[in-house]
Amino acid sequence: GQNIDQPTEMTATEGAIVQINCTYQTSGFNGLFWYQQHAGEAPTFLSYNVLDGLEEKGRFSSFLSRSKGYSYLLLKELQMKDSASYLCAVASSASKIIFGSGTRLSIRP
C-alpha cells in the first residue's frame, strides 16, 4: 500500500527552530514535495527533493533519505506568519502524487 505519515500538530516558539518529519511507503518514488498551507488558503510550493541530502532555501531546508523513506522540513528563525499546515507529498510515479494529512504548526510568541 501507499502511506505517508507526519505528525498531526506541533508547537514552537517564535525565533526558534522546528523540524517536521515525514515518512513514506510508496510503490515507487519520483520525488518528495513540501507545501505550506495557511488556514483557508490553497497550498503553496516550498521544496522538492529527488536526491538524498539537504536542500536549503532561505529559512527553510528540506532533507531526504530515500533508503529510509524519510524526509524532514526544517524551519529556522520562526516567525508568527509560519503558523500554517505543512504538507508532505510523494510522487510515487512520473504521473502520480500522494499527499500526507499535513502537520499543523502553531507558533507562540
Next chain:
Amino acid sequence: EAGVAQSPRYKIIEKRQSVAFWCNPISGHATLYWYQQILGQGPKLLIQFQNNGVVDDSQLPKDRFSAERLKGVDSTLKIQPAKLEDSAVYLCASSSRSGTDTQYFGPGTRLTVL
C-alpha cells in the same frame, strides 16, 4: 502570469442537489488536478487530466462525481446528487507536465452540503 482560477469560491446546497465547479489552469499547463480536502486532512486526488485525457480517476466516486476537460484547457467538476459527506474544499491545481512538476493551486471552492 495569472494563477489558477476557480469559481465559485463558496457554495451552499442541500443534500441531493447538484453542483458544479469550474477551474481554469495556468496558461500552457498540460496537467490539471481536482482534489477534495476535508477539514484537517491533506488533499485527496479525485481526478488528474493530461491535456484532455484522464490519467488517474481511481478515487473519484463515479456514481455521483464527474469531471471533464473537453478542450484540454479549463475543467468542470460536478457532483450529482450531493451527500453530507461531500462538504469539503475542492481544490484545482495545474502543472506544466507531470506529477513530478510543481503544482500550482487555485483558491478552492468551499462546499457546504446541508
